[in-house]
Amino acid sequence: MDILIYWLGMAAVAVSAFTGVVEAERKEIDVVGATFVAVATALGGGTLRDLLLSRHVFWVADQAYLLTAAVCGIAIFFVMRRRRVSQHWFLYPDALALALFTVVGTQIALGWKAPWLVASLMGVVTAVFGGVLRDILCNELPLVMRPGQLYATAAWAGSLCFIGLRAAEVPMGWASALGMLTVLALRVAAIRYHLTLPYLEQRRKP
Amino acid sequence: MDILIYWLGMAAVAVSAFTGVVEAERKEIDVVGATFVAVATALGGGTLRDLLLSRHVFWVADQAYLLTAAVCGIAIFFVMRRRRVSQHWFLYPDALALALFTVVGTQIALGWKAPWLVASLMGVVTAVFGGVLRDILCNELPLVMRPGQLYATAAWAGSLCFIGLRAAEVPMGWASALGMLTVLALRVAAIRYHLTLPYLEQRRKP
Amino acid sequence: MDILIYWLGMAAVAVSAFTGVVEAERKEIDVVGATFVAVATALGGGTLRDLLLSRHVFWVADQAYLLTAAVCGIAIFFVMRRRRVSQHWFLYPDALALALFTVVGTQIALGWKAPWLVASLMGVVTAVFGGVLRDILCNELPLVMRPGQLYATAAWAGSLCFIGLRAAEVPMGWASALGMLTVLALRVAAIRYHLTLPYLEQRRKP
Numbered sequence: 001m002d003i004l005i006y007w008l009g010m011a012a013v014a015v016s017a018f019t020g021v022v023e024a025e026r027k028e029i030d031v032v033g034a035t036f037v038a039v040a041t042a043l044g045g046g047t048l049r050d051l052l053l054s055r056h057v058f059w060v061a062d063q064a065y066l067l068t069a070a071v072c073g074i075a076i077f078f079v080m081r082r083r084r085v086s087q088h089w090f091l092y093p094d095a096l097a098l099a100l101f102t103v104v105g106t107q108i109a110l111g112w113k114a115p116w117l118v119a120s121l122m123g124v125v126t127a128v129f130g131g132v133l134r135d136i137l138c139n140e141l142p143l144v145m146r147p148g149q150l151y152a153t154a155a156w157a158g159s160l161c162f163i164g165l166r167a168a169e170v171p172m173g174w175a176s177a178l179g180m181l182t183v184l185a186l187r188v189a190a191i192r193y194h195l196t197l198p199y200l201e202q203r204r205k206p
Numbered sequence: 207m208d209i210l211i212y213w214l215g216m217a218a219v220a221v222s223a224f225t226g227v228v229e230a231e232r233k234e235i236d237v238v239g240a241t242f243v244a245v246a247t248a249l250g251g252g253t254l255r256d257l258l259l260s261r262h263v264f265w266v267a268d269q270a271y272l273l274t275a276a277v278c279g280i281a282i283f284f285v286m287r288r289r290r291v292s293q294h295w296f297l298y299p300d301a302l303a304l305a306l307f308t309v310v311g312t313q314i315a316l317g318w319k320a321p322w323l324v325a326s327l328m329g330v331v332t333a334v335f336g337g338v339l340r341d342i343l344c345n346e347l348p349l350v351m352r353p354g355q356l357y358a359t360a361a362w363a364g365s366l367c368f369i370g371l372r373a374a375e376v377p378m379g380w381a382s383a384l385g386m387l388t389v390l391a392l393r394v395a396a397i398r399y400h401l402t403l404p405y406l407e408q409r410r411k412p
Numbered sequence: 413m414d415i416l417i418y419w420l421g422m423a424a425v426a427v428s429a430f431t432g433v434v435e436a437e438r439k440e441i442d443v444v445g446a447t448f449v450a451v452a453t454a455l456g457g458g459t460l461r462d463l464l465l466s467r468h469v470f471w472v473a474d475q476a477y478l479l480t481a482a483v484c485g486i487a488i489f490f491v492m493r494r495r496r497v498s499q500h501w502f503l504y505p506d507a508l509a510l511a512l513f514t515v516v517g518t519q520i521a522l523g524w525k526a527p528w529l530v531a532s533l534m535g536v537v538t539a540v541f542g543g544v545l546r547d548i549l550c551n552e553l554p555l556v557m558r559p560g561q562l563y564a565t566a567a568w569a570g571s572l573c574f575i576g577l578r579a580a581e582v583p584m585g586w587a588s589a590l591g592m593l594t595v596l597a598l599r600v601a602a603i604r605y606h607l608t609l610p611y612l613e614q615r616r617k618p
Contacts, residue, residue: 030559030609032568037557039533047464052253052263057464063527070529081610115269117276121245132343137544139553141345145243147236156238197236198287258459258469321475323482327451338549347551351449353442362444403442404493 009104012097013065016042017072019090019097020134021080027138031077037134038073039066044130049105049122053112091191099183101127102155103176106162116163123159127183128152150190153197158183215310218303219271222248223278225296225303226340227286233344237283243340244279245272250336255311255328259318297397305389307333308361309382312368322369329365333389334358356396359403364389421516424509425477428454429484431502431509432546433492439550443489449546450485451478456542461517461534465524503603511595513539514567515588518574528575535571539595540564562602565609570595 020041021034029037043059043066050057059065079085105126109119128144128151135142144152162179166172189195226247227240235243249265249272256263265271285291311332315325334350334357341348350358368385372378395401432453433446441449455471455478462469471477491497517538521531540556540563547554556564574591578584601607 024557027553027557028559029557032565032609033557033559036564051257051463052266054262054266056466060464060466060526060530063529066529066533078610114266117269117272118266121272136342136345136548137554137557139345139548139551141233142343145230145233145235145239145343147234147239152242153238197238198284257463258472260468260472320472323475323478324472327478342548342551345551347439348549351436351439351441351445351549353440353445358448359444403444404490 005104008100010064010068012100013042013068014072015090015093015097016101016130017069018076019087019094020130021073021076022085022087022090023131023134024138025080025085031074034077035070035073037137038076039069040137041130041134042069042072044133045101045126045128046105048129049108049126052125053109053114053122055108055112092188095184095187095191098127098151098155098187099158099180102158102183103162103179106159106179107172107176110163110166116167120156120159120163123162124152124155127155147196150186150195150197154183154186154190157186211310214306216270216274218306219248219274220278221296221299221303222307222336223275224282225293225300226336227279227282228291228293228296229337229340230344231286231291237280240283241276241279243343244282245275246343247336247340248275248278250339251307251332251334252311254335255314255332258331259315259320259328261314261318298394301390301393301397304333304357304361304393305364305386308364308389309368309385312365312385313378313382316369316372322373326362326365326369329368330358330361333361353402356392356401356403360389360392360396363392417516420512422476422480424512425454425480426484427502427505427509428513428542429481430488431499431506432542433485433488434497434499434502435543435546436550437492437497443486446489447482447485449549450488451481452549453542453546454481454484456545457513457538457540458517458542460541461520461538464537465521465526465534467520467524504600507596507599507603510539510563510567510599511570511592514570514595515574515591518571518591519584519588522575522578528579532568532571532575535574536564536567539567559608562598562607562609566595566598566602569598 017038020038023041024034024037027033046058049055076085102123106119106123108126109122110116114122131151132142132144143149158179158181161182162175165175165178170178223244226244229247230240230243233239252264255261282291308329312325312329314332315328316322320328337357338348338350349355364385364387367388368381371381371384376384429450432450435453436446436449439445458470461467488497514535518531518535520538521534522528526534543563544554544556555561570591570593573594574587577587577590582590
């Protein structure tokens with residue numbers, strides 16, 4: 001079980017590294033810039049979670065995470081030099097990575113005795129902060145701030161669902177699976193049906 | 207006394223959450239984006255201070271802070287959907303929050319045995335970093351970098367005043383009050399009389 | 413020997429503070445904004461390294477670093493108000509600071525028992541993150557993301573060289589000197605001959 005979670009986590013790191021570089025495509029970057037973006041996107045969320053919880057940063061002790069993120073970033077960079085890589089290929093793998101990071105982040109925060117609201121935020125942070133960091137590094141408005149993606153929303157809903165199920169003493173395996181399903185369902189629905197939350201329209205300043 | 211400081215701190219968090227969302231108005235954001243901005247603005251400064259001092263992050267153990275910031279962010283968001291909220295309403299409450307965060311941040315750093323220059327910077331960081339984070343998230347040039355606000359300057363002066371008074375063995379209550387008054391006086395003067403420090407004019411690159 | 417390293421580190425902090433303000437010249441900033449940028453550029457890299465390694469942040473205990481960065485930032489600000497300061501004057505001192513920060517960062521990470529790949533990243537982070545932070549604060553695309561500087565690349569090569577030499581039991585002094593030379597040689601070659609790594613050209617989005 002733990003081994004399954006470890007390899008799923010590694011797969012989520014790989015997917016995030018790919019999407020980081022693909023999203024950064026609009027900028028002129030060289031191979032080191034691409035590695036940088038891949039590592040920041042893949043490890044940024046878990047890093048912020050660990051700093052906020054005063055834990056040891058997860059990839060410092062086990063360098064397999066760093067290696068995976070860097071190798072995936074370099075690999076996709078060279079693929080993208082030869083042929084066009086569409087962001088659409090990664091939409092569903094990315095939703096899966098979002099679901100996985102959310103539940104793993106929430107599990108870790110609960111295990112660290114964080115109160116429930118803080119734990120739910122840690123799930124969201126683990127899942128979305130890598131992307132925020134990528135957008136900040138690329139000097140763009142973070143995706144999570146733009147309406148109509150249900151990105152952070154899906155993560156938050158899944159995280160709260162997981163916490164609620166755990167509070168009701170549902171076993172860890174079931175709670176994790178249902179939390180991940182909630183994230184996936186909401187995110188896929190947002191991609192398919194262009195769902196949006198209420199948002200402010202852009203106004204001109206006087 | 208401690209209870210007074212606690213509630214004043216909570217009020218400062220609420221005011222920061224409001225100003226965060228009001229300042230972010232120029233961007234199209236949905237309700238989750240607004241909550242994100244509110245939390246980052248209200249808790250960002252204290253979080254960076256705690257990370258730099260190797261303390262436990264203040265809002266992880268006591269989730270009332272996180273709840274206050276999130277609820278205020280959501281509330282102001284729905285108010286702003288219905289009617290125009292002027293930034294001017296928050297100028298003076300925001301100056302008060304600046305003063306409070308400065309003195310609380312400096313107190314905590316001194317209590318943690320930080321040297322005086324570091325402690326004064328921690329006061330400034332507590333007070334202004336939330337706003338810096340908000341501007342980075344919204345992909346704007348941080349307000350603190352733009353001349354003519356005396357924002358960080360007022361915080362720094364108040365922080366140094368508090369440290370000087372404490373070194374002269376003035377009791378905590380008086381030193382805190384005078385430090386806050388210094389911040390308030392400078393900030394209000396800057397708002398009223400458009401004071402500026404010497405600044406570099408923008409030059410064109412060759 | 414330790415005293416030499418201490419003073420070299422302080423010199424690197426001073427050079428970084430200068431370049432921070434000179435690079436920020438394009439923005440209208442006042443003296444406090446300049447100090448802010450100088451401190452972030454000079455201390456940002458080492459701060460991130462210490463946070464990631466769960467160490468105490470190096471400048472919190474010894475405020476000479478903070479004082480140096482702030483004084484240099486203020487000094488160069490007033491020089492720049494009177495006369496034009498060219499970025500070119502700082503190209504070679506900055507390359508030296510890059511080399512020094514890289515090797516010191518890697519040393520610290522190895523001493524903290526970080527695995528080799530993590531230690532090499534810590535060297536790069538120590539050397540380049542201050543500049544990344546400056547560019548984020550100034551709302552620009554970070555230099556390290558733009559191709560054709562070999563900035564992070566030079567740091568990474570020097571860091572790996574140092575780690576390899578240490579693994580081969582070369583004494584600390586020689587390994588440090590050769591690591592620094594590697595960084596310097598690559599960076600100077602990049603400045604002189606406009607070397608580039610493979611990079612993605614900017615494409616228009618459909």
